[in-house]
Amino acid sequence: MPRLEPISIAPSPAEDRSAHDAKWTSTIIVVASFVIIFTCCGLNFAWGVYQALYESLSRKPGTPFTGATPAEIDLIGTISVSLMTIGAPFAVAWAKRFSPRMVSFAGGFIFGVSLVLASFGTQLWHFELAQGLLTGVGTCLCYMVPVTIAPTWFTHHRGLAMGIILSGTGVGGLVWAPALTACVKALGYRNTLRLTGALSVALISIASGAMAWEPASRAQIELEHSTRTSRADGILKVPLVDWRVARTRRFMAQALSAIFQAAAYYTPVFFFASYAQTLGYSTTASSNFIALSNACNAVGKIIIGHLADRLGRLNALFLTTGLSAVATTAFWLPSTLSGATTQSQGLFITFTILYGTFASAYVSLFPASLVELFGVQNFASVNGALYMVRGMATMIGTPVGGVLVRSASNALGPGAYEKMSVLVSVLLFAATAGVIWVRLEAMIGPDGHAIWKWRQ
Secondary structure (H helix, E strand, O other): OOOOOOOOOOOOHHHHHHHHHHHHHHHHHHHHHHHHHHHHHHHHHOHHHHHHHHHHHHOOOOOOOOOOOHHHHHHHHHHHHHHHHHOHHHHHHHHHHOOHHHHHHHHHHHHHHHHHHHOOOOOHHHHHHHHHHHHHHHHHHHHHHHHHHHHHHOOOOHHHHHHHHHHHHHHHHHHHHHHHHHHHHHHOHHHHHHHHHHHHHHHHHHHHOOOOOOHHHHHHHHHHHOOOOOOOOOOOOOOOOOHHHHOOHHHHHHHHHHHHHHHHHHHHHHHHHHHHHHOOOOHHHHHHHHHHHHHHHHHHHHHHHHHHHHHOHHHHHHHHHHHHHHHHHHHHHHHHHOOOOHHHHHHHHHHHHHHHHHOOHHHHHHHHHHHHHHOHHHHHHHHHHHHHHHHHHHHHHHHHHHHHHHHHOOOOOHHHHHHHHHHHHHHHHHHHHHHHHHHHHHOEOOOOOEOOOOOO
């Protein structure tokens, strides 16, 4: 009797072509998303240059910032970075209703125009409205599109992909911080705002053309569209989180960790340059701390994102959040107590490197972990809701830090930032506790029993 050999079914040419097209599309989306994040978020992460500049102008007569406190000036950057995620549910809903590329393009236009409008400001509130409010709206529409659509294109390499995309904040800050400093010296801050505004519109407009939903997600969205009577139907409605998901302990744990981490995260980033100047650094040298932090930000997101795919994204989330809390307590806080000394400078340099590496990793691991915790079907609504929560926390945490600086001393020295560093330390340790809770909840199966999994 002849021996029957097993039959291997090779993929058809159409299947090979489809897989190749999907891989190529996902690669383009990563590159385009990086460009968008590099532009809008990179400029937000370089806000410390304007913070230090506007603070120096506040001590001079006849400027839009004369007499303004650090907290009042910081409100400009805080409004912008808070609205970047507060409007997340609306940005996600509009990306589903219209198209991701249309929403991203609109955001890029608003972002660029806001900087140009700010260049004509003559009072502090003009900058709060243009460089704060409008810039925040534009950033939100640009930022939420990549962080919502990109994770659904990946499975095994989701952490690495999001690390590369969100490293754009670090690379952007690394490039924009010294570039802004040089442009301000050569052109003045008003022309710098106009130049960066025009450049932003061009970069984001080009990259927005690649934004698209993953096929399965697009099919689900089209099914939702089929039940609507018009494209404008329910335009102000946002994708609400399923109550069965929102009332779970893992959702509450993730929300708490997101609140504490967001309240702390941007405070050091915004005040890097101002604090460095209290240690005796020049304006140019102090802006280099922003660049250094963002360089570590970029490298950390990519490397930690790659390791997270192997060690578990929740494990990586816990380690990076905990290490950022330790770095703040062990290095930044002592540097505020030692005065403007060489020792303080060394402590602050170490803090800048460690904080830039580990605190920023939370931002890239956060959306990647949501898919695992709540499933692809709940990802868009959960992502929008939790990003909105993060934005609200930023609106509270960073201004409080600025008030603590002003309340400490009128003649600002390193000691004026002691209360701020304590606040950031406490918030980050609270965020770490929240991540531990999330990690424990993730081990509980549908039957209510806990199953230990190391790689999670």
